[in-house]
Amino acid sequence: MHLWSRLVRESRRLAGVATIASASLAGAALAAEPPNGLVKDPHYGDSLFHFYQEQYFSSVTGLMVSQHFNRVPQHADEAEVLRGGLLLSYGLHREAGEIFAQLIEKGASPAVRDRAWFYLAKIRYQRGFIAEAEAAIGRVEKNLPPDLEEERALLQANLLMARADYAGAVAVLDGLTKSSGAQLYARYNLGIALVRSGASERGVALLDEVGKAPATNEEFKTLRDKANVALGFTALQDERPDAARGFLERVRLSSMLANKALLGFGWSAAALKQPRQALVPWTELGKRDSSDAAVLESRIAVAYAYAELGAFGQSLERYNDAITAFDRENTALDESITAIRAGKLLDGLLERNPGEEMGWFWNIQQLPAMPHAGHLTHVLAQHAFQEAFKNYRDLKFLATNLQGWTDNLGVFDDMLANRRQAYAERLPRIRAQASDSRLAELSVRGALLAAELTSAEADSDASAFADPKERELLVRLESVQATLKQLGNDPAYASAGEKARLAAGALTWRMAQAYPARLWEARKALKATDEALTEARGHDAALAQAQRDEPARHEQFAVRIAELNQRIRALTPRVAALIREQQGQVQELAVAELSRQKERLAVYATQARFAVAQLYDRAAMARDVDHARKQ
Amino acid sequence: MFNRFCKVLPLFVLVGGVALQPLAWGAEAAPAAAPAGLDGRIQDVKGDVIRLNRDLMVLEEELLFPANTQVALFVSMDVGKLFELDSVQIKLDDKVVTNHLYTPLEVQALHRGGVQRVHLGNLKTGEHQIVAFFTGKGPHERDYKRGATVKFEKGTEPKYIELRIKDSTGKLQPEFDVKVWQ
Numbered sequence: 001m002h003l004w005s006r007l008v009r010e011s012r013r014l015a016g017v018a019t020i021a022s023a024s025l026a027g028a029a030l031a032a033e034p035p036n037g038l039v040k041d042p043h044y045g046d047s048l049f050h051f052y053q054e055q056y057f058s059s060v061t062g063l064m065v066s067q068h069f070n071r072v073p074q075h076a077d078e079a080e081v082l083r084g085g086l087l088l089s090y091g092l093h094r095e096a097g098e099i100f101a102q103l104i105e106k107g108a109s110p111a112v113r114d115r116a117w118f119y120l121a122k123i124r125y126q127r128g129f130i131a132e133a134e135a136a137i138g139r140v141e142k143n144l145p146p147d148l149e150e151e152r153a154l155l156q157a158n159l160l161m162a163r164a165d166y167a168g169a170v171a172v173l174d175g176l177t178k179s180s181g182a183q184l185y186a187r188y189n190l191g192i193a194l195v196r197s198g199a200s201e202r203g204v205a206l207l208d209e210v211g212k213a214p215a216t217n218e219e220f221k222t223l224r225d226k227a228n229v230a231l232g233f234t235a236l237q238d239e240r241p242d243a244a245r246g247f248l249e250r251v252r253l254s255s256m257l258a259n260k261a262l263l264g265f266g267w268s269a270a271a272l273k274q275p276r277q278a279l280v281p282w283t284e285l286g287k288r289d290s291s292d293a294a295v296l297e298s299r300i301a302v303a304y305a306y307a308e309l310g311a312f313g314q315s316l317e318r319y320n321d322a323i324t325a326f327d328r329e330n331t332a333l334d335e336s337i338t339a340i341r342a343g344k345l346l347d348g349l350l351e352r353n354p355g356e357e358m359g360w361f362w363n364i365q366q367l368p369a370m371p372h373a374g375h376l377t378h379v380l381a382q383h384a385f386q387e388a389f390k391n392y393r394d395l396k397f398l399a400t401n402l403q404g405w406t407d408n409l410g411v412f413d414d415m416l417a418n419r420r421q422a423y424a425e426r427l428p429r430i431r432a433q434a435s436d437s438r439l440a441e442l443s444v445r446g447a448l449l450a451a452e453l454t455s456a457e458a459d460s461d462a463s464a465f466a467d468p469k470e471r472e473l474l475v476r477l478e479s480v481q482a483t484l485k486q487l488g489n490d491p492a493y494a495s496a497g498e499k500a501r502l503a504a505g506a507l508t509w510r511m512a513q514a515y516p517a518r519l520w521e522a523r524k525a526l527k528a529t530d531e532a533l534t535e536a537r538g539h540d541a542a543l544a545q546a547q548r549d550e551p552a553r554h555e556q557f558a559v560r561i562a563e564l565n566q567r568i569r570a571l572t573p574r575v576a577a578l579i580r581e582q583q584g585q586v587q588e589l590a591v592a593e594l595s596r597q598k599e600r601l602a603v604y605a606t607q608a609r610f611a612v613a614q615l616y617d618r619a620a621m622a623r624d625v626d627h628a629r630k631q
Numbered sequence: 632m633f634n635r636f637c638k639v640l641p642l643f644v645l646v647g648g649v650a651l652q653p654l655a656w657g658a659e660a661a662p663a664a665a666p667a668g669l670d671g672r673i674q675d676v677k678g679d680v681i682r683l684n685r686d687l688m689v690l691e692e693e694l695l696f697p698a699n700t701q702v703a704l705f706v707s708m709d710v711g712k713l714f715e716l717d718s719v720q721i722k723l724d725d726k727v728v729t730n731h732l733y734t735p736l737e738v739q740a741l742h743r744g745g746v747q748r749v750h751l752g753n754l755k756t757g758e759h760q761i762v763a764f765f766t767g768k769g770p771h772e773r774d775y776k777r778g779a780t781v782k783f784e785k786g787t788e789p790k791y792i793e794l795r796i797k798d799s800t801g802k803l804q805p806e807f808d809v810k811v812w813q
Contacts, residue, residue, distance in 0.1 A: 039746055042703075042705045042746045042748070042791055042812060043748070045705070045744065045745055046748045048744055048745040049737075049740045049745030049746055049747050049748075050740075052736075052740035053745075057681075061681060065692070068685065068689050069692075087681075090674070090678075091674045092678045358677075394677065401680065401684065402680065405683075405684075408687075412694055564686060567686075568683065571676065571679055571680060571683065575676055578672060581669055582673065585669060
């Protein structure tokens with residue numbers, strides 16, 4: 001099989017296992033989902049929107065911002081359950097525990113309380129407090145949603161297993177639907193625990209169930225293969241090679257576990273004194289990637305089978321080939337260890353597996369570009385390595401996040417400086433224009449007009465409301481009347497005097513007729529002027545207020561920016577130091593695994609050399625016997 | 632012969648022993664010891680950075696989108712079986728403020744009840760108008776483009792407006808409406 005396809009297959013397998021791993025966090029979502037899917041606060045829906053896309057960092061920080069602004073009052077408890085679940089997913093046990101404890105203490109609804117007890121139990125279990133976890137799970141009533149109820153049963157089974165009550169765990173698991181993926185894992189783990197504790201019969205029965213369970217996808221097929229491999233090797237250890245063969249035959253040849261199965265299958269045949277049959281799987285195995293321990297072991301197994309068949313020459317040749325291959329593999333492992341310690345593993349993994357956010361659940365999809373990358377498949381499959389690498393990746397995300405905020409804060413600082421400058425320079429100018437010239441003058445004019453209007457109204461002075469044409473007529477009439485007065489009682493102008501009197505009367509009549517409407521219009525206009533003036537004064541007061549308040553507000557922003565900048569500056573070196581430390585830990589985990597591979601190689605090489613020596617001894621003895629016979 | 636068999640056969644335990652390990656089922660594979668040392672410090676720093684991000688985002692919002700001018704636009708989907716959402720364009724007072732092309736993951740998140748905050752901005756007090764265009768596939772896989780319009784009054788409080796995609800089972804057509812939250 002080509003190395004690349006193996007790597008891809010391995011990564012798929014990892015992805016599969018991780019899908020199950022995400023079940024616990026999916027439970028948090030389930031617990032946080034609003035009843036009937038009805039979102040009553042859009043900002044809560046926004047957090048769910050990020051959550052459902054596995055953007056957990058955005059989800060939890062956005063949720064905390066919404067809680068700060070009190071934007072999720074309709075989902076207060078659900079929001080807390082979601083926040084607790086998300087923080088728990090990042091390993092913040094203490095804070096998550098406090099959130100759930102507070103929900104219980106404040107007397108949340110039975111549904112929320114049950115979820116809180118369930119998560120508290122989970123936190124305590126994860127931290128190794130078994131008795132406390134059992135106490136918490138005992139407080140869960142019957143208000144969990146069905147999916148979470150299954151998780152509760154699995155947790156209970158795990159708790160029972162943790163205190164070696166395997167019978168109790170079996171009883172709990174028997175109450176679950178057997179088709180569930182998560183409970184298949186639990187059943188598998190229980191089977192292994194039973195076998196290890198010496199209760200082989202029950203353990204084998206459980207593993208046999210998993211080994212024969214219908215599997216709909218690659219993940220569960222792999223789990224089934226794993227159960228069958230475990231059963232096969234248990235049978236081999238119990239010296240039941242025939243049974244072992246039956247179990248190992250169930251393993252798919254294309255499976256990642258096929259190498260182990262082929263090796264065990266060969267050993268079953270060997271144990272049944274059928275070395276020829278043993279050669280079939282071992283020879284097939286010998287063609288596969290030599291970074292696999294089973295493949296390495298097959299090299300001496302083949303040599304052993306030839307010896308069993310009496311083909312000592314071929315056996316010796318195979319042993320010597322194996323020793324050469326082990327030496328070559330040992331050198332390759334040394335090169336891999338050097339590359340890992342030089343940081344190539346982590347750099348390569350990050351480069352090939354970019355991710356958007358810090359995440360509880362994240363898959364290694366591709367192996368790094370490194371010489372002998374095949375050594376790493378087993379390293380990467382380990383839970384401890386994945387957890388440690390996840391922490392390393394999270395820390396790198398945090399470093400990038402802090403750097404991003406450092407840049408943003410710089411921009412905020414500039415923006416604040418610009419605002420401060422604008423307020424300091426422009427606002428006084430605008431206020432000066434408004435208050436010094438027009439506003440004061442308009443106020444005086446308004447007051448004068450009001451007084452004039454009041455006086456005109458008091459005197460019922462219709463001429464005060466004359467329009468321009470009427471005013472012009474009034475002036476002309478006054479002029480005519482003044483002229484007539486100078487002319488005295490000249491009869492020649494008597495008719496002119498009469499005309500002027502009639503015109504003055506008509507004008508007075510017209511103005512008197514228009515007076516009520518004009519008075520109303522004038523009052524209305526004066527009111528509008530007053531309102532405009534009040535508004536202008538209001539604007540001016542607001543500007544004055546802003547002039548007084550904004551510098552203080554800007555100052556508060558500046559203080560907050562400085563304080564946050566300080567927090568970033570304090571966190572940045574902490575994160576950087578932890579990255580270095582965690583990098584060392586992750587690398588040493590990988591190196592430790594490769595060192596174990598080296599140790600295994602050393603054992604194989606010793607076995608091979610010992611067998612070579614035995615073959616030489618045998619040949620020497622045969623020669624001696626021949627020689628003695630001839631003498 | 633038997634002697635040699637005994638020496639070689641136990642080798643399988645080296646490989647087979649690995650087969651008898653319990654499987655990791657998330658963080659629940661086995662009870663872990665209380666986080667101490669490096670792991671504990673990493674959890675502490677994660678908590679500190681999460682809280683710092685909250686405080687920074689609060690500052691950012693108060694600085695850039697003060698409550699008295701803030702307007703937030705959301706998109707949600709109720710059932711949504713009659714419409715496969717591709718994209719949305721939103722105009723606020725005749726100015727395009729958002730053009731969003733949806734990924735399958737985003738559409739799935741909307742289907743599950745998530746609500747997307749598609750725009751956050753500032754508006755003066757007074758009357759404003761939103762026009763939203765949704766494009767996608769309607770019933771019978773037909774290309775579908777529909778609009779929804781709303782006029783609203785912006786006061787001195789933040790304004791939250793939700794653009795909703797619904798299924799009209801009576802008409803067997805998707806419906807688009809707008810809910811002004813406050």
